[in-house]
Amino acid sequence: MQVRDKQHRPTLSTAALPVACSWFALSGIIALLAFILYMTFVPSLPTEPGFTLNHWKSILSSRLLTQVIPNTAIVGFGTIFVAAFFALPLSWLLNRTDLPFRNSFITMMGIMPVIPGFILAMGWIMLLDERIGLLNLAVAHLLGLESLPFNIKNNPFGIAWVMGVVLTPGIFFLIAGPLRALDPALEEAASVAGFSQWSTVFRISLPLVWPGIFGGLIYTFMTAVSIFEIPALLGAASGKVPVLASEIFYAVRPGGPTAATFAYGAAGVYGVLIAVPSLGALYLYLRTLARSERYQVIKGKAYRPREMNLGALKWLGVAFVVFYLMLAVVLPLSVLLWASLMPVLQLPSLEAFSKLSLRNYYGLLAPLGGFPVIRNTVTVVVSVSLLVSFFSFMISWVVVRTQLRSRKLVDMLAMLPHAIPGLAFAFALAMLGVLASVWLPWLPLSGTLGIIMVAHLINRLPFATRIMNSALAQVHWELEESAQVCGSKNLTIMRKIVLPLVKPSFIYLAIWTAILSFQEVTMALFLSGPHNQLFSVAIWELWDGGSLGVASAGAVTMVGVIGTLMFMVLRSTGGTVSGAQTVWPRLPSSDTR
Structure with a gap:
């Protein structure tokens, strides 16, 4: 045949x-x-003749070696650390255990990637900024302090935290499929050999889905080092936490304090510098796939994956999932909604509740363009x-x-x-x-x-x-x-x-x-x-111009429109995230990226 x-x-x-x-x-x-x-070899604009290697020599500049590349590395590896910290337990809890409300949680995980990352970053700034962050101000008020020294802005670890939380669903869905396909006979054999349930998880189950884990980590790293909007909002735009992605942007569109002139050739060099580690990571992933026979668990004999009984720990698992969803979606979107209803951002109080209004939504179209x-x-x-x-x-x-x-x-x-x-x-x-x-x-x-x-x-x-x-x-x-x-x-x-x-x-x-x-x-x-100009750009420029309330109203409106479109996706897939694994593109190893 x-x-x-x-x-x-x-x-x-x-x-x-x-x-x-x-x-x-x-x-x-x-x-x-x-x-x-x-x-990368053109002195200035492509319309002007000439050849130069000066752009490549800029790689050796002290700022690039001591700030830009280290910050990019911290953001990249920090993002995969945060994302893996949440994604690995979530994948196991929602695919290999008898956790309550699993289908609802998986659907929520499938919806999360459609929420724009820059909107969630705006929410995190309103939560943890040293000057206006509501969470910081609330804790400082409880402790009797004027402010807390903690600030999510202007440090690469804050950027890595936000991007890690935002990109967690990518690793989650890349691991979910392999975890569901594990043959229970392997786990039963480990049980007969005297392994405990937890030893089986760490010594049998997780090593067998290593290609999925490794692919998820690589995909997240490649995404993290190429994202511009989140680092820009959290410090790259001010020049305090420059990363390669922000250097590309501000080399062509000067706007930050360190980018007063155009540097077109340098932007090309920065693009190559981002692509090189991404291609290297992709090569390592393909090398892992070349030894795929080590991870083959699906054979001709029919089987049904076994779910682990969590017992009294199931509600602890539910709490972990809810904790992540609170961090990833509920808190940042709630503070955006609150800011969109307030004339000036302030802590919730009886006085603040009396000021709630839809003023920022009235005539929203005009400030958007x-x-x-x-x-x-x-x-x-x-x-x-x-x-x-x-x-x-x-x-x-x-x-x-x-x-x-x-x-x-x-x-x-x-x-x-x-x-x-x-x-x-x-x-x-x-x-x-x-x-x-x-x-x-x-x-x-x-x-x-x-x-x-x-x-x-x-x-x-x-x-x-x-x-x-x-x-x-x-x-x-x-x-x-x-x-x-x-x-x-x-x-x-x-x-x-x-x-x-x-x-x-x-x-x-x-x-x-x-x-x-x-x-x-x-x-x-x-x-x-x-x-x-597009809707997303208009929201960005409102935020950049200091119109926090109107920008928040635009962000909430955007999330509402995206939610409507997502509802159409759910309807087209039968009311569930049946295609959840295609929400995040896979690497070129399987049928879906």
Whole structure:
């Protein structure tokens, strides 16, 4: 049957449209990566001739070696420490024990990644800032002090704490699948050998899911070192805690005290410096997968995973899950809601309750930028959702439904943007916009919605192709063979047979991409101009300008819209997070990233 399937797989002549669309998108990725590297040797703007190595020599600068790189390392490793501290116990409790309310907790974990990280960071600032943090002020008041020396801002450990809490669901879902698939016979054998339940967990269960744990840690590290918005809010913008991601941003868009001039070539170097450890970590992960036979636990014999009886400890487990959810969602969103209802941020009291009002919500559209911001946001969200769905379907068709020799290369190139920060692609697009304004003035690129759409398309392809690969792999070749026997052409088969069969995954992908595009702020902020501002950028600028109440109202509104879209996702997956493991993209080892 396998030989027969291969004989009937579409070839280049019958898959011309998917191949052409795939290479159109992937050639753009290759060109942008080459342009990033090229910019590291350009003295200034790409329109000015010349060659220099000075940007690479800047790696040896004292500020980069003593502040930027150490801060980036602390943020990266600190994030995976915090995330692993929460994610490992949560994964085990919600997948391998008889913990009460497991399904509800898993659904909450699936919803969490859609809440924008910069909004949660705003909440944490209002909680733990030394000057305005409500939690700090409350504790100081109880202790009879004016303020507490603890401050979540302006130190890399505070950034690592917030990002670790925000990125915990990534590790959780990467480990959840392997934990559910563990054969109970292995644990029963350990029990017969005299191992206690806890010894079995630490010496048998966790080592067998090491690829999932390692993959989650790597994914979290790669994400942490490339995030700009959270470090910027917590100290990088002021120059007190510079990291590589913030250096890229402020090298092209000076705004901080240490970035008074443009440094385009240096931004390219910083992008390469972020990509190198990410690619190295990805290589180590692939080496681990090369020894995958050590971790194979699913065999031909049927089995049912065994749940560990927690006994009296089950409520302690519930308390741990609730504690994490309080830290990750409830506290930061509650303080944002409180700030949105107050004229000035202050501790809850009878006097404060008398000041509650919806004043910050009245006329919210005007400070956000008016109707053009709403129109721009809807245009970008809908367009990116459709473009990502289309191109991912075409790429996955080449990878899964053809026997072309280049299909593995296509899959690898589609995954490549995952290892490169989106900010680096935004930088390349911004520089191409400069070139276009000089050499192709008839081509509008800089300051348009189109340039933001392209950045989103490239950034979302790795996630989207993992989903479509899995969906298309489930459709058997016999359906295409039957249609071919009936005289149907390849495009007809694709449109009328295969696409309807993968419609649930297609809809899920489209809605999820819309959510991610709606909440994204880094690339949109980097590429923003007077005519292409989006909702997330407007909230950022309100916060940056000191309008905390109005910014909080905008943030609460954004969370409400995202919640509505998430409800649509839950409806499309049967009312549960059945696709929870695709919420966070996987690394290129399995069917879903």
